[in-house]
Amino acid sequence: MSEPTPTPAPQPIAPVLPGRPTPQRPAAVRAPGEDLGAHGGTPCPWCATPNRHDRHFCTRCAMPMAGHPDTGPAARRPWWRRIFDFRHRETPWAGDRPRLRRTFDRVLTWIVAAAVLTGVTVLAINTPKAVSATRDHFAKRAPVSPDSYRASRAYAGHKPELLFDKLNNTWWGPGIAGAGEAEWVEAHFDEPTRLLNVVITAGESTHTEQLNKSALPHRLTATIKTADGKTLTRELTLDQTAGGQTRDLRAADVVSVRFTIDSSYQTSGRTQVAIAEIEFFGPSSANS
Template structure:
């Protein structure tokens, strides 16, 4: 027979000792999980490594905790298994959670307070304007032949004047509504006409204070500033539940001892789909 080379030896296999019961202690307390006997002094099973609850390893249960500790304190739920534990929450995470909660609550409160105003403001912005007619018209005084109603007759060649010279400071003209009305815009035409060649015939209102009376009896004021020009001047005048508006003259353009202040027209506008509620 021909010579044969020696074979390559196999690599030595690692000797792994699997956990299990000790052969000399087959009658120790059984594990409640896998029933493997264990020494009495062990706290964890030698086979499955689970806690031995029946051999004194279990800690003494805590005493009775107050309700707020049971509700908000730690240990309310069963401890998760290894590999299923949630991410560790740090101090900044808790602070961020509280800050977020405060911001959300604040936004909800502000939304509940301002949503009605925002709703009406949106409707007012997109609503088509329609003229609003007053039910009552009166003034502090009027010049002969130029009563207060001429400022609301839709004619630009008639006018109202208080019949006093200079600026007419403190004189007023007032309108009332039988039912609460929502107003959106005003157009005030100063002077005795819309024609530019007639501007010198009277003083022109400059600052006008509008005193608004609402349905609940409360009052608020708006300051209107007019230019010394001819023609109507539009001003935003968004206010709801109006029952009365008084326009008081504070100052006038081109006031003199030979002129009285005059207003040719005051036009009020609301929503075209019903300005009264």
């Protein structure tokens, strides 16, 4: 029979302090916020709580503001409301870093905006001229006859009125040999007239074999006077050929046109410059 195990001596018990009561923490209570509904807040599609325009999730129920599955997404605002709406732009989503705006990007943006503004301004200024030029280009032409004529000088039997007699076998000449530089002929209109083109027939006729009988005008300066006192100039260059040559004048309210000879072809000390016919054309009354 085994001997019993000896019982250990009891350990002394240290004194214990009385327990301290743990204070109860107050429940978190959200303070009442601003009533966004009175200031145009966007109602949550789930709980109808007003929210700021830039929120993605409801401040009360934390549901997405994109829209309820039954109602669908909210309607997109028109572009003309969004282009200058800096205060109500959508806040980036968490984790999306907005693109950095560097100084060069800002300068480039201003340059592009200035170029667009300049283009719009130029277009607005030149639109009436472009419309008028297009209308004149497609307009039907009709001959316009001047009411009076004069010239710096004229050869005997070849006065300036022969330039406007609708005959191409009569001609005007200054009566001096050479290129006839600075000599001029002028046509007057009693009523202000809109002119589109002029047809000039150089030489003494339209026959090629008669081109060598006189000098032919090469460069002419057309000085146009209008009813409001303005003076316009057109530089006309003619070819060394027989027959009528059409050139643009395109002026409104014309009261006179002076053609000054600047240079001539095939000049010599025995021939003078000659012009057979000058014909003006304006818009026909048949144009609508």
